[in-house]
Amino acid sequence: MRLTSAILCKPMETCKRSIPAILITGVYLGIVLYALPGYIAWNSAGFLLGLLAIPLAMAGNPLRRGSLRFYYAALAVCVLAWVVPAKTLLFIAVALALCFVADGALGRINGLPVLAVMLMSPLFTYIVNIFTFPIRLQLTAAAGKALRYTGAAVAVEGNSILLNGNSFSVDAACVGLSMMVTSLLCGIMLLGYSQRKAGLYLRWPKIALLLGFIVLANIAGNLFRIILLVQFNIPPGHAMHELTGIFCLMVYVMLPLVWLCPRLVQRFGRPRMPVAGKEQLHPFMLVQAHVCLAACVLMVAYKINISPELSLAAEKPSVEGYAATPMPHRVVKLENAQALIYIKSIPDFYYTDHHPTTCWQGSGYTFKQVQESRMAGRRIFTGRLEKGEELLYTAWWYDNGNVQTISQFTWRWQALMERSRFAVVNVTASDGKTLEAEVERLLEKGAVKKCITL
Structure with missing residues (x-):
């Protein structure tokens, strides 16, 4: 009789814990839908794979249900998000809150699901897309050298490889943006399965080494992928283009x-x-903790949504030789017969930027021959924009009126330490000589400083 009661009580106890957890999870997801409607790519491969990775990698310890580690971590992120109202911090706070829910329902959970949630974040996509730009240039150069060893007449121009009249551009996809997310999430699933099967767990230093191996293997796989695509002349859009990527992965x-x-x-x-014994948090205290945390997350979400967006410039800038047009989000357009210039202010060091490779591709252009160049004594990025028969030359850098740089780390550090606002400066012209002349002219007139201080 006692055995039967014990068997019946166990599912009932699980049900009692699961129902409140589901209700609380619904509250946090409601906050996400309210505050981050366009932030999360719900239908992306990385997000969907992450949803599969979380339960496969998760393991809880039912004897330790009293942990408040995620509660305090989420509160700390809420405080930081109140000071720095960034959507990424709100996403992290909600993720930690959901981990606190899982801790209460399953017992003290392992760290792999938390890592999977971070990889699902749009922040990771941004980091891979923007901060790996130098890696793309190195991959292009390495692929070109490898192809030359085969005797092929290969020319490398920035992120483009020329072979037998065909041009191949190494863009974000070729550094493995989607493949990187896929590889890391699959690695987490395999590690979680291996740990569960063996009844063992790895400590974080070993996990970090494994993740580092995955990143390096992904880069190596993409290097061979580029070599195969160029060697066998497999253009984008061809069925073998995607199959080659899957094969290398x-x-x-x-x-x-x-x-x-x-x-x-x-x-x-x-x-x-x-x-020794069970760590059990009183149910009433657990409810109080969730109410407090949900209120804090909701206040942060409200503040982020009411934070004023950068609107039109307060006044129209006057820059000799250019017609100036203020645009939404503190973007200033300068144009004349020779060039089109966008000066896009970045509110603070923690914001994402209006990167030209994203903006121009959204307008249907393809970037070719992107490389570091030197103009007017400064290091800047240059490239070609192609759209059908249309060909344009473009250059961009980060500028606060005094400092010009192409380094993400440099401009963010300067913006943080000196509290100065930077802008992405993008100059586009019909040919290379005109582009260089306009870059020099723009820097001489100090137009950037005039536009970003409005």
């Missing part, structure tokens, strides 16, 4: 992970330490 990333993860867990895994 499987050979250079997934197969090594299938072999490595279980052996890594067997060699360095440790058993979970037993606990």
Whole structure:
């Protein structure tokens, strides 16, 4: 009789914990839908794969239900988000709040699901897309050198490889933006499965090494992918273009992970330490904690949504030789018969920028021959824009009126330490000589400083 009661009580206890957890999860998801409607790419491959990775990688310890670590972490992020009202911080706060829910329902959970949630974040996509730009240039150069060893007449111009009259551009996809997210999430799933099967777990230093291996393997796989695409003249849009990427992902990333993860867990895994007694947080205190946390997250969400967007410039800038047009979000357009210039102010160091590679591609242009160049004594990025038969030459850099740089780290550090506003300056002209002349002219007139101080 006692055995039957125990068997019946266990599902009832699980149900009692699950129903409140589902209700609380609904509250946090409602906040996300209210405050981050266009922030999360719900239908992206990375987000959908992350939803699959979280339950596969999650493991809870039912004997330890009293942990408040995610509660305090989420509160700390809320405080930071109140000072720095960024949507990314709100996303992290909600993610930590959901981890607090899982801690209460399943017991103290492992860290792999948290890592999977961070990889699902649009911030990771932005980091890979923008901060890996130098890696793309290095990949292009390395692929060109490898192809020359085969005797092929290869020319490398920035992010473009020329072979037998065909041009191949190494864009964000070729550094493995989607492949990088896929590889890391698949690595988390394989590691979580291996840990669960062996009853062991890896500590964070070993997990960090595994993630580093995945990143390097992904870069190597993409290098061979570029070589194959160029060598066999497989253009974008061809069925073999995507199949080549999948083949390189499987050979250079997934197969090594299938072999490595279980052996890594067997060699360095440790058993979970037993606990003396149960850590149990009183249900009333747990409800109070969730109410408090949900209120804090909601206040942050409200502040982020009412934060004033950068509107039109307060006054029309006057720059000799250019017709100036103030645009929404503190963007100023300068134009004359020779050039079109956009000066796009960035509110603070933690904001994403109006990167030209994103803006122009959204208008249907393709970037070719993107490279670091030197104009007017400054290092800037230059490239060609192609749209059908139309060909334009463009250049861009970050500028606060005194400092010109192409480094993401440099301008963000300067903006943080000196509290100065930077802008993305993008100059476009019909030919290279005109572009260089307009860049020099723009810098001489100090137009950037006039436009970003309005």
